Amino acid sequence: MSLRLKFNLVLACVLLVAAAGTGLYVHRFLQKTAIEEVQHNSQLMMHAAMAIRDYTTELVKPHLDVTLAEQFLPQTVPAFAATETLRRLQSRFPGYEYKEAVLNPTNLRDRANEWEERIIKDFRDGRADLKKEVTGEVGEGMHRTLYVARPITIKQPQCLACHSTPAAAPPTMLKIYGDKNGFGWQMNETIGIQVVRVPMFYPLEKARTTFNTVMTALAGSFLLLFAVLNLSLSSLVIEPMARLNRKLEDLATKDFLTDLVNRRKFFERLEAEMADTRIKKSSLSVVMFDIDFFKRINDTFGHDSGDVVLKATALRVRELLRSSDCAARFGGEEFILLLKETPVDAAMAMAEAVRARIAGVPFDSVGHVSASFGVATWNQVEDAHALIKRADTALYVAKSSGRNCVVQAKDAL
Numbered sequence: 426m427s428l429r430l431k432f433n434l435v436l437a438c439v440l441l442v443a444a445a446g447t448g449l450y451v452h453r454f455l456q457k458t459a460i461e462e463v464q465h466n467s468q469l470m471m472h473a474a475m476a477i478r479d480y481t482t483e484l485v486k487p488h489l490d491v492t493l494a495e496q497f498l499p500q501t502v503p504a505f506a507a508t509e510t511l512r513r514l515q516s517r518f519p520g521y522e523y524k525e526a527v528l529n530p531t532n533l534r535d536r537a538n539e540w541e542e543r544i545i546k547d548f549r550d551g552r553a554d555l556k557k558e559v560t561g562e563v564g565e566g567m568h569r570t571l572y573v574a575r576p577i578t579i580k581q582p583q584c585l586a587c588h589s590t591p592a593a594a595p596p597t598m599l600k601i602y603g604d605k606n607g608f609g610w611q612m613n614e615t616i617g618i619q620v621v622r623v624p625m626f627y628p629l630e631k632a633r634t635t636f637n638t639v640m641t642a643l644a645g646s647f648l649l650l651f652a653v654l655n656l657s658l659s660s661l662v663i664e665p666m667a668r669l670n671r672k673l674e675d676l677a678t679k680d681f682l683t684d685l686v687n688r689r690k691f692f693e694r695l696e697a698e699m700a701d702t703r704i705k706k707s708s709l710s711v712v713m714f715d716i717d718f719f720k721r722i723n724d725t726f727g728h729d730s731g732d733v734v735l736k737a738t739a740l741r742v743r744e745l746l747r748s749s750d751c752a753a754r755f756g757g758e759e760f761i762l763l764l765k766e767t768p769v770d771a772a773m774a775m776a777e778a779v780r781a782r783i784a785g786v787p788f789d790s791v792g793h794v795s796a797s798f799g800v801a802t803w804n805q806v807e808d809a810h811a812l813i814k815r816a817d818t819a820l821y822v823a824k825s826s827g828r829n830c831v832v833q834a835k836d837a838l
């Protein structure tokens with residue numbers, strides 16, 4: 426696995442974990458904030474209703490009670506005042522509701538529905554604490570609302586003036602509401618609940634939009650970070666390392682005088698090509714050659730001139746080889762060629778071409794130079810050392826046969 430792939434996998438994992446962690450935290454925080462906002466709004470409505478009730482009882486009712494004998498004014502009833510006032514909010518704030526739900530109301534508009542009845546009964550039967558509010562959620566999606574319910578318990582005897590029996594009630598009230606409903610209330614009886622309903626859709630929708638915005642910004646930042654870290658990784662680590670690796674590879678495999686591969690690399694290539702040749706059932710040859718009387722060149726023209734001859738020889742060899750072949754400096758003034766898919770006749774011809782190229786054109790400031798050649802074709806059985814040994818022996822024969830010639834190695838026993 427490449428360094429970049431490993432780095433990107435680790436980085437992607439870290440960023441995913443960070444995004445998931447942040448997402449979870451932000452989501453919870455926004456949901457909590459949205460619910461708190463709804464709760465705050467519901468408390469605000471409940472307290473507004475209580476304030477209107479108190480205002481009506483203390484500042485409105487005493488002034489209008491004197492007219493009760495001639496005309497019953499519902500505006501003097503605290504429940505009516507609170508309900509009517511908060512109902513006017515609904516045109517500006519749809520879904521925000523206040524209701525005084527009663528089991529047996531004077532005004533049938535206030536009759537409790539099924540789930541309100543359940544809450545009233547919870548208070549009446551002691552399943553809910555009369556001193557506390559009950560809160561909960563109803564509905565789904567767009568219609569999901571939070572409700573707060575407080576018990577309405579008869580605590581003041583003057584309430585019973587209108588609600589004990591029709592005979593005790595003001596005739597002006599009976600004229601409006603009749604004598605069928607809203608009677609029989611008892612002291613300390615929980616007759617209904619004040620209910621506030623606040624829609625949860627808007628704060629939750631706001632939380633969802635905020636969450637999406639935060640996560641999109643986070644994803645954008647992470648993508649930017651990903652790109653910047655990748656670019657930095659390339660320029661600060663991967664490219665310098667690749668350059669260093671190439672240098673190390675060159676140091677380990679190249680001959681720096683001739684720029685040919687060295688002995689170690691040649692063996693590696695030879696063994697790989699032998700395996701390939703065996704699979705393809707093809708042929709492979711090596712040509713070993715050594716410059717004749719090289720010591721004399723050094724001694725006559727100097728060591729530097731000897732180096733120039735070695736470099737020029739490498740160049741001449743390279744010009745003749747195919748790209749699939751390989752030329753190596755085997756040591757001192759000794760070279761070796763690896764010829765792929767080359768039977769012995771073609772290898773002999775190549776060796777002869779190289780010999781002619783070296784001997785045919787004089788070298789700068791040194792003049793005529795020659796070399797002796799040994800050619801061996803792999804017999805598909807021997808190992809790399811044995812093959813080279815046979816080429817070396819043939820080269821020795823070429824040297825002892827007068828030099829500047831090509832000798833074919835004997836077959837291995």
Ligand SMILES: Nc1nc2c(ncn2[C@@H]2O[C@H](COP(=O)(O)OP(=O)(O)OP(=O)(O)O)[C@@H](O)[C@H]2O)c(=O)[nH]1
Nearest residue numbers: 715716717718719720721723728729731732757758
């Ligand atoms: N200039 C130079 N000379 C080298 C290098 N490596 C080895 N030599 C010289 O090559 C010479 C090889 O000499 P010998 O082994 O006697 O061979 P030769 O003189 O070529 O004689 P034959 O091979 O028998 O034809 C030695 O003098 C080495 O010092 C090198 O990198 N540069």
